[in-house]
Amino acid sequence: MNSVAEQGRALLPRALFGSDDEQSIEVLSRALMSGRGEASGVAIARQLLVRLKKATSEERFQFYRFLADEMQPDALAVAEAAHGYLDDPSAASLAALQKASYSPRLEFFRRLNLAPGATADIVALRADLMRHIKSDEALAAVNRDLERLLTSWFNRGFLVLRRIDWQTPAAILEKIIAYEAVHEIRGWDDLRRRLDPRDRRCFAFFHPALVDEPLIFVEVALMRDIPDAISTVLDGRRDDDGAAPATAVFYSISNCQEGLKGISFGNFLLKQVAEDLVRDTPSLKTFVTLSPAPSFARWLDRALATEGDGLVSAEQREVLARLRDPRWVEVAAKDGHGAEGLKSTLLSLAAHYFLVAKSADDRPVDPVARFHLGNGARLERLNWLGDTSERGLREGHGLMVNYCYDLGEIERNHEAYAQDGTVAASRAVRALLKSQPKPKGLSSVPDLLALPGVSKTKKARWPAPE
Known part of the structure; x- marks a missing residue:
């Protein structure tokens, strides 16, 4: 040419x-x-x-x-x-x-x-x-x-999924370090740990026209149980009791090309990764993420600034005032009773944030939630103080989320979300709404089920109220 x-x-x-x-x-x-x-x-x-x-x-x-x-x-x-x-x-x-x-x-x-x-x-x-x-x-x-x-x-049919390991060319490994957008990779030793073949995996999508440029990549930890804090994933410790891993944890997903923002080549990325993982490690039964909530703190600030909608009660406002203390995590660790009150308040508001609050396009306000729900995941669990890093506390008040990829339900969840905005959620997450004060216009949480398009199913799908 x-x-x-x-x-x-x-x-x-x-x-x-x-x-x-x-x-x-x-x-x-x-x-x-x-x-x-x-x-x-x-x-x-x-x-x-x-x-x-x-x-x-x-x-x-x-x-x-x-x-x-x-x-x-x-x-x-x-x-x-x-x-x-x-x-x-x-x-x-x-x-x-x-x-x-x-x-x-x-x-x-x-x-x-x-x-x-x-x-x-x-x-x-x-x-x-x-x-x-x-x-x-x-x-x-x-x-x-x-x-x-x-x-x-960049049609999905043109993309190639490749495993990233220590034998991958150094030029690509350098880009993995540079493009990591969720949990910073602190040099080559940290990268080597994240590529450890014993209990870690990394996969990336490539396009023939950008041979050495990953488009999106996912980092996976093979563990026994579903983690509730990112420290248990990143601290480098392994489960050394000899038991085969039962859970694959997708703990970091990074889009690499800013110029491809809005291009949905990530659809079903995690499903394909899960299928590859099962072929490699048959003991895996559960596939979950450990994801941040990058817009939760900003949304909560707006909710607190709006006093007339009844979303945040006076009692909750008093409890949430503790977040103004830069050392509130340390204080909460010493004050068990106070921590429980702050925990229940934050989790109930987070349930509203994920299940009820919608953006202008009638989709969840959280960008990470939109990605995983669009890929067919189920909102499985909200984790109090899952990420106590400076960024985690600033953006999400420490909240982290488990989204579950049930291989038998991915397509159904994806279609329901794509067509109707339906959010698949576990009973545990839905139950957190019970402790949330009743917003104006609704007499109780069950009234949400009476809104148009909301059905009470086993997996608790929650489309946007009109």
Whole structure:
């Protein structure tokens, strides 16, 4: 491809590659869309990517504005085709409407992808684009087109699941250390422990166009029981009584490519990992996560700031005031009775947070919950002081969550969540709502079951109340 690009460059006007041309990015973009041959197209695409890498942040912003303003369907042509389809809803008129409404940006990025190694550059370009959207909403249309294209390119069928171990190339291992987003990997010795073949596993998804770039990876601990604190997983101790592990704990899942945010290639990742684990270790019967609750503290702050909805009672507010003390964990450890009151209050509010509270899209407010529930998991257990690190206390008041992946129910849970927003939850989690004060408009917790779309089943599915 590089050879083709070099030969194609010789066929093009030298002005296209002039280093002094301030409009070169726009000029190259127009040239790429001019319908030239394949060889010249490869050359232009490669040169355009080189220019974009060297461009300043402001120059790239102007490039995104150019895409947003000029590379969009012809409004008059779309309107004419739409009227034509309404007058004659035939296959031919539908094809004409689809052609008229097709975004030129999709074709632009398709042609840009002709350059060698362009896929990785386009993913990085989207990461940069998303940082500019907050300052200019017009760029959202460009992002939608890119997301649509990348969703197609990174279709689950193209992804390859690979085990990461100490024999994996060092370049990839370095990226695993750098990309770890949940529990920091503190150097090579820590990584070696997390890859210990006796009781640890790590798996990653790769794409053929990004050979040495993991897209998402999961770290697994093989244990006897379901853990309730991350320290028991990360402290390096092993179960040395000779008993075969019965529980696989997915304790860290990291998305590696910021430019692929929103691309759902992670669906059923954990199911495939679980199936591979069972083949390797038949004694495994239970598959759970030990997950953070990264938005719980922020949500609770908003709930405390809103006094009129009755969600947090006056008594609970008094108990929660203890969280203002930076040393509240140490204080709670010394005061058993006080700790129980704070524990029950936090867990009952956390149950509301996971089972009832919804975001604008009518899904759970917690991003980790959306990921696991979307993958077919069941909300199994809430763990008091599961993570007492600075980050764990700041983001979730120490709360950690076990999501259970029951291999016989994953598909059913996934479909219920995808279609109706139904949350599969254990009886233990549902029972925590009983200690929660009644929000205004509901006379009791069972009244939640009377809301539209809520069914009382064995696995306690809880869609959003309307």
